[in-house]
Amino acid sequence: MRATFFKSLEELYKNDENVFVLTADLGFKLFDSFRTICPERFYDIGVAEANMIGIASGLSLSGRNVYCYSIIPFLVMRAFEQIRVDIAYHNLNVKLIGVGGGFTYGLEGFTHFGLEDWALMRSLPNMTVVVPSDPSEASALARISHEYQGPMYIRLGKTGEPMNHSKMPDFKIGKAIFLGEGKRVAIFAIGNMVHTGKQVISMLTKVGINPTLINMHTLKPLDNGTIMQVALTHEAIFSLEEHNVHCGLGSAIAGVLLENGYKGLFKMIGIPDKLENYIGDADYLRQVYGLSPDQIYERILQELK
Amino acid sequence: MKDVDITENYKTIARSIRKSVLNLIYQTKSPHIGPSFSIVEILVALYFNHLNTSPENSSDPDRDRFILSKGHACAALYAVLAERGFFNNSDLDGFAKNSGTLEQHPKIDLSRGIEVSTGSLGHGLSIGAGMAISGKVDNRQYKVYALLSDGELNEGSVWEAIMFAGHHKLNNLVALVDCNKIQALGYTKDIIDLEPLEEKWKSFGWHVQAIDGHDFLQILNSLEQLSSELPNVIILHTVKGKGVSFMENQLLWHYRAPDDEEYQLALEELLQ
Numbered sequence: 001m002r003a004t005f006f007k008s009l010e011e012l013y014k015n016d017e018n019v020f021v022l023t024a025d026l027g028f029k030l031f032d033s034f035r036t037i038c039p040e041r042f043y044d045i046g047v048a049e050a051n052m053i054g055i056a057s058g059l060s061l062s063g064r065n066v067y068c069y070s071i072i073p074f075l076v077m078r079a080f081e082q083i084r085v086d087i088a089y090h091n092l093n094v095k096l097i098g099v100g101g102g103f104t105y106g107l108e109g110f111t112h113f114g115l116e117d118w119a120l121m122r123s124l125p126n127m128t129v130v131v132p133s134d135p136s137e138a139s140a141l142a143r144i145s146h147e148y149q150g151p152m153y154i155r156l157g158k159t160g161e162p163m164n165h166s167k168m169p170d171f172k173i174g175k176a177i178f179l180g181e182g183k184r185v186a187i188f189a190i191g192n193m194v195h196t197g198k199q200v201i202s203m204l205t206k207v208g209i210n211p212t213l214i215n216m217h218t219l220k221p222l223d224n225g226t227i228m229q230v231a232l233t234h235e236a237i238f239s240l241e242e243h244n245v246h247c248g249l250g251s252a253i254a255g256v257l258l259e260n261g262y263k264g265l266f267k268m269i270g271i272p273d274k275l276e277n278y279i280g281d282a283d284y285l286r287q288v289y290g291l292s293p294d295q296i297y298e299r300i301l302q303e304l305k
Numbered sequence: 306m307k308d309v310d311i312t313e314n315y316k317t318i319a320r321s322i323r324k325s326v327l328n329l330i331y332q333t334k335s336p337h338i339g340p341s342f343s344i345v346e347i348l349v350a351l352y353f354n355h356l357n358t359s360p361e362n363s364s365d366p367d368r369d370r371f372i373l374s375k376g377h378a379c380a381a382l383y384a385v386l387a388e389r390g391f392f393n394n395s396d397l398d399g400f401a402k403n404s405g406t407l408e409q410h411p412k413i414d415l416s417r418g419i420e421v422s423t424g425s426l427g428h429g430l431s432i433g434a435g436m437a438i439s440g441k442v443d444n445r446q447y448k449v450y451a452l453l454s455d456g457e458l459n460e461g462s463v464w465e466a467i468m469f470a471g472h473h474k475l476n477n478l479v480a481l482v483d484c485n486k487i488q489a490l491g492y493t494k495d496i497i498d499l500e501p502l503e504e505k506w507k508s509f510g511w512h513v514q515a516i517d518g519h520d521f522l523q524i525l526n527s528l529e530q531l532s533s534e535l536p537n538v539i540i541l542h543t544v545k546g547k548g549v550s551f552m553e554n555q556l557l558w559h560y561r562a563p564d565d566e567e568y569q570l571a572l573e574e575l576l577q
Contacts, residue, residue, distance in 0.1 A: 040442050051431045051465035058435020061421060082462070085425050086432060090413060
């Protein structure tokens with residue numbers, strides 16, 4: 001997904017001399033072609049995220065379209081106050097590309113997890129938050145983000161994400177994508193959990209439950225219209241995310257449902273607000289926190305009883 | 306002789322700016338008169354002599370940029386921008402008031418000469434570095450000036466920017482450090498001693514000048530003697546609260562706004 005995004009961005013970078021790409025010294029081999037195409041518009045800022053965001057602000061104030069790259073906690077947490085003031089408050093044309101969503105960097109440990117980024121980014125004024133679920137969406141988003149004017153946070157995984165679409169999806173910011181329409185039960189999923197959601201649905205279908213799956217790739221602005229449309233036609237709704245369950249997609253959807261008087265079942269599935277002391281890769285950690293397809297399937301069955 | 310005449314003129318403007326700052330602070334009971342008074346001379350020199358920026362070209366891509374990284378001292382910037390014609394007089398009347406025009410930290414407004422919103426310390430030099438890079442790519446001739454406080458140098462992000470600008474030889478970036486020796490809770494030498502400050506900047510690859518930040522001749526000379534090879538820093542040795550005897554070198558006046566009696570005393574001194 002990461003390679004696909006930057007391959008698409010590379011073309012745009014080549015043809016638009018207003019695009020600058022900054023990294024805080026991460027992305028081994030990822031930017032080699034950027035350096036070759038135009039070394040004047042690519043900067044390895046050094047291991048200095050706060051400075052990178054300030055520089056991005058100064059570039060954007062000078063009319064540039066700027067991309068900033070790092071691993072999620074370093075990008076959006078280390079430099080959060082710079083993002084808040086220098087980017088969001090100024091409503092600048094800066095795209096923040098965070099790699100390593102959720103437990104992507106599993107064995108590298110907690111310092112590298114991306115579990116609270118949506119909470120932070122969706123709290124900021126002017127910030128758009130988008131999370132592609134597969135490489136085809138990442139590619140579409142590279143082009144969309146290039147044309148988009150304003151601050152945007154994009155959470156990427158890293159490598160090996162399976163495809164959720166057989167052809168190029170109709171990807172629009174703020175417009176959820178239906179990946180199969182069922183009855184009674186609906187699952188709103190985001191990012192890598194969209195694919196997990198597909199696996200869960202194929203299991204549920206075998207026991208006679210036929211849920212609707214919605215890819216909520218845009219966390220902000222949230223597609224309230226789709227949420228309410230689904231709420232009116234379904235009795236049980238689940239949210240599915242690899243993020244702290246109390247301040248991500250689920251709680252955003254909960255707000256819309258509650259404000260609009262939804263009376264059905266609603267359950268948020270994500271990472272509990274509790275740190276476990278386990279060491280393992282991403283799939284292992286998803287098991288620890290109940291986010292494997294089997295566990296989610298069991299959880300949903302139990303909730304529907 | 307001519308130089309003396311010029312500085313006499315600037316001294317007159319500086320007195321007028323200090324009066325304006327005093328009025329802004331007194332009328333609104335705002336903080337930060339001390340750190341506003343310490344930067345009056347550098348602002349007057351920049352806006353009335355040095356910067357290629359004016360109310361008419363305030364969004365020209367080739368204009369010089371000025372960033373008040375120590376945004377809390379904005380009363381001095383507002384007074385200078387008003388005197389220089391960037392503001393209407395009514396803009397100053399709306400300082401620090403409900404439904405007003407100007408906050409107690411600068412908010413971006415190119416039409417009024419404010420390049421970027423500041424107020425959180427440690428941001429301005431990085432933003433300036435970004436503006437400097439952008440200008441270099443297009444071979445634009447503008448320079449970027451960022452005015453920092455000495456206390457602000459405690460922020461690690463400032464040193465990230467210093468390293469970066471030194472490494473990339475951003476010769477179109479000028480840092481101005483208002484060394485008034487007092488930060489929010491005391492003397493800088495007691496909180497985080499910055500000395501040897503000149504050597505620090507030098508060792509990061511900057512061209513360093515250190516001057517009396519209230520002496521117009523020294524300020525104008527230093528601005529004329531910028532390195533064309535390296536990023537430039539001018540360390541301005543200043544006095545917090547400069548211009549009003551009982552405010553000078555007093556931590557209290559980082560915060561305090563004058564009462565009626567203090568206002569009259571200060572005004573009398575500034576009118577002398």
